[in-house]
Amino acid sequence: MIDTTKVLFVHPHYPDSFWSFKHALRFISKKAAVPPLGLITVSAMLPNTWEKKLIDMNVETLKVKDIQWADYVFISAMYIQKDSVNKVIEECIRQGVKIVAGGPLFTQDYENYPQIDHMILNEAEITLPQFLSDLKNGNPQHIYKTKEYPDIKSTVVPDFQLLLRKKYAFMSIQVSRGCPFSCDFCEITSLFGHKVRIKSPAQILNELEKLYQLHWRGNVFIVDDNFIGNKKAIKYELLPAMKEWMQQHNYPFVFNTEASIDLADDNELLKLMVDTGFNSVFIGIETPEENSLHECNKVQNKNRNLLDSIKKIQTAGLQVSGGFIVGFDSDSSSVFQRQIDFIQQSGIVSAMVGLLNAPKNTKLYDRLESENRLTVESSGNNTDLSMNFIPRMNYQELMDGYKRVIQEIYTTKPYYKRIRNLLRTYKPRPNANPVKFDITAMIAFVKSIIIIGMVNRGRRDYWKFMIWTFFKKPSLFADAVSFSIYGYHFRTVYGLKRNKYR
Numbered sequence: 210m211i212d213t214t215k216v217l218f219v220h221p222h223y224p225d226s227f228w229s230f231k232h233a234l235r236f237i238s239k240k241a242a243v244p245p246l247g248l249i250t251v252s253a254m255l256p257n258t259w260e261k262k263l264i265d266m267n268v269e270t271l272k273v274k275d276i277q278w279a280d281y282v283f284i285s286a287m288y289i290q291k292d293s294v295n296k297v298i299e300e301c302i303r304q305g306v307k308i309v310a311g312g313p314l315f316t317q318d319y320e321n322y323p324q325i326d327h328m329i330l331n332e333a334e335i336t337l338p339q340f341l342s343d344l345k346n347g348n349p350q351h352i353y354k355t356k357e358y359p360d361i362k363s364t365v366v367p368d369f370q371l372l373l374r375k376k377y378a379f380m381s382i383q384v385s386r387g388c389p390f391s392c393d394f395c396e397i398t399s400l401f402g403h404k405v406r407i408k409s410p411a412q413i414l415n416e417l418e419k420l421y422q423l424h425w426r427g428n429v430f431i432v433d434d435n436f437i438g439n440k441k442a443i444k445y446e447l448l449p450a451m452k453e454w455m456q457q458h459n460y461p462f463v464f465n466t467e468a469s470i471d472l473a474d475d476n477e478l479l480k481l482m483v484d485t486g487f488n489s490v491f492i493g494i495e496t497p498e499e500n501s502l503h504e505c506n507k508v509q510n511k512n513r514n515l516l517d518s519i520k521k522i523q524t525a526g527l528q529v530s531g532g533f534i535v536g537f538d539s540d541s542s543s544v545f546q547r548q549i550d551f552i553q554q555s556g557i558v559s560a561m562v563g564l565l566n567a568p569k570n571t572k573l574y575d576r577l578e579s580e581n582r583l584t585v586e587s588s589g590n591n592t593d594l595s596m597n598f599i600p601r602m603n604y605q606e607l608m609d610g611y612k613r614v615i616q617e618i619y620t621t622k623p624y625y626k627r628i629r630n631l632l633r634t635y636k637p638r639p640n641a642n643p644v645k646f647d648i649t650a651m652i653a654f655v656k657s658i659i660i661i662g663m664v665n666r667g668r669r670d671y672w673k674f675m676i677w678t679f680f681k682k683p684s685l686f687a688d689a690v691s692f693s694i695y696g697y698h699f700r701t702v703y704g705l706k707r708n709k710y711r
Contacts, residue, residue, distance in 0.1 A: 285312030288589025536565035556631030621667030
């Protein structure tokens with residue numbers, strides 16, 4: 210008898226945050242920035258005879274009839290999605306449908322979800338086949354977990370066809386897992402280990418080909434926590450293959466990813482990334498304070514001129530977005546102005562400044578627990594003014610200083626000044642598929658005129674910036690429109706009203 214088990218994949222809702230880009234997406238008529246890559250990868254690992262349906266609650270509504278249709282509801286989530294997760298679980302229990310859960314939230318916090326029927330923890334390449342085997346034999350267990358890390362050269366091409374692709378700003382692929390560094394506040398190594406495991410060039414080209422055949426064009430986010438974690442394989446194997454594929458297909462995609470700051474040390478690698486079609490990279494800068502870098506074991510950022518490294522990457526043709534943190538034990542009251550000055554001078558437009566938090570299964574969490582300084586669970590949201598431990602700095606001083614950083618980098622005048630700083634440095638290569646002023650960009654520009662240039666306070670700064678770009682950097686006008694829209698999102702999500710931090 211053919212097994213026609215019905216599976217509903219549910220991706221819970223993300224609250225409004227820095228990375229949701231909710232307020233920017235409305236300008237390009239998209240519902241979400243990126244799709245649930247983990248769920249569609251798991252889907253491709255299930256039997257072909259199973260019926261599959263995906264509901265990403267960030268782009269469409271989960272209805273009771275969707276849950277009633279399913280034999281199993283598969284959920285994957287991150288900490289920031291916990292509130293939505295709880296609501297999905299409650300409805301599944303109400304409807305009597307079994308739940309299968311996995312992903313970062315459940316792998317690190319499974320003890321808090323005894324009501325879930327089956328936990329597929331850690332990496333699915335190992336634990337999912339065990340579950341499927343037991344399910345077939347009629348004795349599925351409650352928890353499947355492992356301390357092993359799979360060779361991801363066996364990982365399947367995700368089921369991109371399940372996605373409502375037109376509702377997303379980006380498609381996503383994964384090249385590698387693991388990170389060679391040991392930042393004490395980061396849970397990546399506890400999830401994926403220190404050894405960087407990487408897919409073969411053939412696997413990546415197959416994924417790109419699948420997206421191409423599905424008529425996707427435009428942005429592709431490579432979700433690796435450190436794309437250059439295995440620099441040799443990336444530089445000498447993967448990127449040459451991707452570059453050739455992109456040339457043969459007339460550059461259908463624009464790539465962005467995350468990397469460590471030592472990317473700046475390799476001119477050849479920088480050029481190869483840009484020539485392949487990369488136009489931006491996220492880098493964890495964290496802080497210009499050397500003592501704080503030492504405290505959190507951010508060794509890759511120590512003993513270097515961080516500003517020079519950023520400028521080098523920008524000059525090579527890659528925009529840099531960055532993560533910044535305040536609240537380290539060694540931070541003094543001077544850290545706030547240092548962060549402001551650094552961000553403004555760097556030309557980093559998307560500067561995600563957050564308060565330090567300690568996720569579970571990190572060295573920071575263990576240290577703070579031993580010092581009896583933990584207070585609540587981390588929310589997973591970088592912009593909700595929450596901390597889950599007692600800081601060394603006076604709490605009110607820390608909060609006031611943090612708010613001042615946000616105020617001084619995202620109100621309109623300093624924000625547009627920072628973009629001009631970037632545009633003077635940034636040198637995209639002509640053959641690297643730059644941002645085009647197509648119909649989508651034109652619609653976004655018109656909306657920006659109405660929403661930012663006519664309605665919002667700070668509209669004079671908006672027009673001064675647009676006029677400056679038109680005459681000084683006309684080839685980057687589409688980028689300028691995007692940056693103005695990002696600024697609108699950041700001011701909204703950080704609670705900046707009338708150019709004053711709420």
